[in-house]
Amino acid sequence: MNLGIRRKLRKWLLQGSNVYCPCCNKHAATFLPFGKQVRFNALCPFCGSLERHRLLWLFLFSREKKLINNGAKLLHVAPERVFFKKFRREKQIEYFPVDKFTPGHHYPRGTQEMDILNISYQDNFFDSILCSHVLEHVDNDMQAMKELYRVLKPAGWAILQSPIDYSKPDTFEDSSITAPEEREKYFGQYDHVRFYGRDYPQRLMQAGFKVESIDFGNTFSNEEHKQFGLDRNDGIIYFCTK
Ligand SMILES: [Zn+2]
Incomplete structure (x- = not known):
C-alpha cells in the first residue's frame, strides 16, 4: 500500500x-x-492483534481478575509481539519467552531458542504457561504436552490454545500428508500437521492436565463482540492445571 x-x-x-x-x-x-x-x-x-489475541488478553487482564501475578515465572511459547511487549515491561514477573527458531520467522529480540519437545528447565518450575497456536505445528504433540505438564508447578496453570474444527468430534492427522498445499487443504494451513477436533481437551488430559474449557467468548454481548473484534466461533479458553 x-x-x-x-x-x-x-x-x-x-x-x-x-x-x-x-x-x-x-x-x-x-x-x-x-x-x-x-x-x-x-x-x-x-x-496487529487478531481476535484470538484480544480474547486471551481480556481473559488474562480483564475486569476483576488479573491472572498474571507478581513474582510469577511465566513461560511463553512462540511469543506474540503484543504480549511480549507487555510482559517485558512487567518488572514484577519473571518472563521466559521461548521459540524453536525456523528460517524466515522473526522473533522478538530476547526470545530464547528452545524446542518444546525438550524444555531445558526442571520439573515444576513455572507458575504459568502460555502456548497458543503452536501444537498444531508439532509432529509429536503428545510429547510437547507432556513436557509442558512436566515444567508446570502443581499449583500453576497453562493456557494451551490451538485451532479447532468444532464440527468434527475427532482430531484429523495423517503423517503421509506433507505437501504444503495438501496440508493447507486438510489441516487449514500449509505448515500445520493436524486439525484438532472436539477431542482436543481429552488429548491435553492424556498428557496429564486437568482441563477446564471456559466459554469465555460467550460472556460478551453481540455489541461487545463487535467492539472488541472477537470471533464467535473461537471463544473457548483451554485452562489447564496440574
Ligand atoms: Zn491493537
Missing part, C-alpha cells in the same frame, strides 16, 4: 471509535479484514 493511502486510512481509522483494542488500548473505526478466507473486523491496524 502506498504511503499516501496508508496515511489516509490511518486518519480515517483513528476518527472512528466503533472498536476498541485492549492489547494496545486504542479505538478505531473498524478492525481490518484478515485471512485467506477473509474475516472482517479481525486485524488491529495499530498493534
